[in-house]
Amino acid sequence: MDRAEVLLIGGRSGVGKSTVGWEVSARLRAVPVSHAIIEGDFMGQVHPAPEGDPHRSEITERNLTAVWANFARLGHRRLVYTNTASVLPGATGMFVRAMGADVRIVRVLLTATDVTAEARLTGRELGSELRQEIEGSARKARMLDARAVAGTVRVTTDGRSVIDIAGEVVAATGWV
Structure with a gap:
């Protein structure tokens, strides 16, 4: 396979993107299906934001491009990428530029109720930003539901393993 493919796993905070991403990787390794995995949240974590890049989108894209180039040099053609907003229309260009114009993009939006997300965040967020995370998660859930790219597969996580x-x-993905 010469064409690059990316699985974008998006969703609100507390929905389980990282956990699901790593389990997807475990399933792919077991088959085996060659792939790489990137936690997208780490691609733009620089504070303060670079001048002229308040949303850290430029640094995120530059880092994604560099990391993907390294994976591709090793022969990888499939990427699992987790990030809240990865299923939004604005993210498409970043993956086309980083992975090539003919990249096949599969978008999955993980969903959870406010109650489920709050319970997960309460168990995870031990620092000073719990309330901010809960409120932001609810806002992002509504926005993602309304604005996800057409054809995005929605997967409910409430009460499921x-x-x-x-x-x-x-x-x-059709990879297995």
Whole structure:
């Protein structure tokens, strides 16, 4: 396979993007399906934001491009990428520029109720930003639901095991 493919796993805070992403990777390794995985949230974590890049989108794209180039040099053609907003229309260009004009993009939006997300965040966020995370998660859930690219596969995570969720996500890729 010469064409690059990317699985974008998006969703609100507390929905399980990282956990599902790593379980997807475990399932792909077991088959085995060659792939790389990137936690997109780490691609732009610089504070303060670079001058002229208040949303850190430029540094995120530059880092994605560099990391993907390294993976591609090793022969990888499939990427699992987790990030809240990765399923929004504005993210498409970043993946086309970083991975090539003919990249195949599969978008999955993980969903959870406010109650489920708050419970998960309460268990995870031990620092000073819990309330901010809960409020931001609810806002992002509504925005993602309204603005996700047409054709995005929606996968509910409430009351489901990560193994079951990852199975549905992997099925959406057609990689197995």
